[in-house]
Amino acid sequence: MNSLDALRRMVASYPGGRTALAARMGKSDEVLRKELSGASAHHKMGLADAEEIAAMCHEVGSPEAHALGTVFSFKAGMLTLPVIDMAKGRLCLSTTTADAVREAADVLLAVTRSKADGNVSDNDKRDVLREIGEAVVALQAVAVALVAEHAKDNKGRQEQA
Known part of the structure; x- marks a missing residue:
């Protein structure tokens, strides 16, 4: 499992799912879907958004956010x-x-x-x-x-x- 897979699992377990997270992030559900797919050349998940999603999932006590805590963070190199x-x-x-x-x-x-x-x-x-x-x-x-x-x-x- 890579970190994008882990992020997808966190999003799926979030109350309200991808739609609720997209709204909290100020994005459309379709844009977030494309970013999470990893298949779009024009829509890529950025590190800041991934960290924000992980933080929101952790905030609501998502079991995946705790279990999949090996998503890496790049800070100051x-x-x-x-x-x-x-x-x-x-x-x-x-x-x-x-x-x-x-x-x-x-x-x-x-x-x-x-x-x-x-x-x-x-x-x-x-x-x-x-x-x-x-x-x-x-x-x-x-x-x-x-x-x-x-x-x-x-x-x-x-x-x-």
Whole structure:
């Protein structure tokens, strides 16, 4: 799941849905629909709008806004990455590797989309950087899973020494 997917889920769970959020943002429902689709070359979700939507969903206690809190925020050139919490469950090396490959593919797709019209806009740059951030998080999860699996597999060897 990328951050646009997470945003769509938050919007769907918001009381009144996309129509209510569009009204609060001063946009038409159709414009917000196109921005959230990610398919329109002329309607792209900007970072400020995404953060505003996430804040409004969090404000009303949307469970998705809490559960999907890994939507990244770019502020002053800094990328805030979530901390991988091993206490929530053991990470599977195969699953995390597959997720990392999917995230890397998302980077390629974002770059391709950004260059489709021959012009890399501010929103295109933000989208590509966001996808890179998600790929970095996925690779961090692979590293954590690798270390955990290595420790588990070599536990007996260390006890014998």
